[in-house]
Amino acid sequence: AQKVTQAQTEISVVEKEDVTLDCVYETRDTTYYLFWYKQPPSGELVFLIRRNSFDEQNEISGRYSWNFQKSTSSFNFTITASQVVDSAVYFCALSEASRGTDKLIFGTGTRLQVFP
Amino acid sequence: EAQVTQNPRYLITVTGKKLTVTCSQNMNHEYMSWYRQDPGLGLRQIYYSMNVEVTDKGDVPEGYKVSRKEKRNFPLILESPSPNQTSLYFCASSYRTSGYNEQFFGPGTRLTVL
Numbered sequence: 001a002q003k004v005t006q007a008q009t010e011i012s013v014v015e016k017e018d019v020t021l022d023c024v025y026e027t028r029d030t031t032y033y034l035f036w037y038k039q040p041p042s043g044e045l046v047f048l049i050r051r052n053s054f055d056e057q058n059e060i061s062g063r064y065s066w067n068f069q070k071s072t073s074s075f076n077f078t079i080t081a082s083q084v085v086d087s088a089v090y091f092c093a094l095s096e097a098s099r100g101t102d103k104l105i106f107g108t109g110t111r112l113q114v115f116p
Numbered sequence: 117e118a119q120v121t122q123n124p125r126y127l128i129t130v131t132g133k134k135l136t137v138t139c140s141q142n143m144n145h146e147y148m149s150w151y152r153q154d155p156g157l158g159l160r161q162i163y164y165s166m167n168v169e170v171t172d173k174g175d176v177p178e179g180y181k182v183s184r185k186e187k188r189n190f191p192l193i194l195e196s197p198s199p200n201q202t203s204l205y206f207c208a209s210s211y212r213t214s215g216y217n218e219q220f221f222g223p224g225t226r227l228t229v230l
Contacts, residue, residue, distance in 0.1 A: 004158075033216055045206065045221040052216065091158060095216070101166065102147050102210045102217050103174070106158035 002027045004094050006107035014115050021077040021110045023092030031097035034075045039089040082114045118143045120222035122207050128228045137192045137225050139207030148190040153204040197229040
């Protein structure tokens with residue numbers, strides 16, 4: 001069965017600390033896509049990244065980096081030198097190609113609080 | 117500007133009073149869907165539509181209806197709202213139905229049913 005697990009409900013850090021948000025997924029599909037979304041206090045969902053199952057290269061975008069490991073079914077997200085503006089709820093999500101739809105299966109989210 | 121709009125953004129209503137949350141996208145997207153977000157549960161899909169006049173149930177469809185008469189609009193209808201439908205609702209759209217496409221989300225509608 002398809003599932004996304006974000007075991008960390010809430011994380012608190014002090015500004016400039018590095019923080020990693022964990023995401024573990026389950027799927028029987030060989031072709032699937034993984035996403036991260038950010039939900040700031042204002043409530044909207046902001047797309048951060050998409051990864052397909054055939055591309056295990058890690059990705060870096062500024063202070064953000066993502067580590068995709070198929071061997072452990074994980075797609076972790078690291079924020080380097082965190083800032084107060086990074087405070088938000090972060091969702092990891094999975095989409096399976098076999099469904100023929102763009103349905104997203106979301107994790108329960110991790111609330112990140114960055115204190116000055 | 118490419119966007120998904122939802123109205124209203126906030127709504128407080130009473131049990132049993134029918135309501136409609138509208139969703140509209142200006143990107144000519146084929147796929148549209150509704151999600152609800154609840155604490156500790158993440159977002160769960162309510163209904164989706166692959167194209168005009170084609171809709172299907174998601175994971176939590178009970179108590180909801182949808183329609184897709186035009187490509188750009190996908191309203192969510194609560195015929196007889198109940199307190200357990202108090203939630204944050206998101207409409208989303210995307211170009212195709214392959215699982216690959218980034219979904220564009222609306223700003224959300226916060227619904228409270230008393």
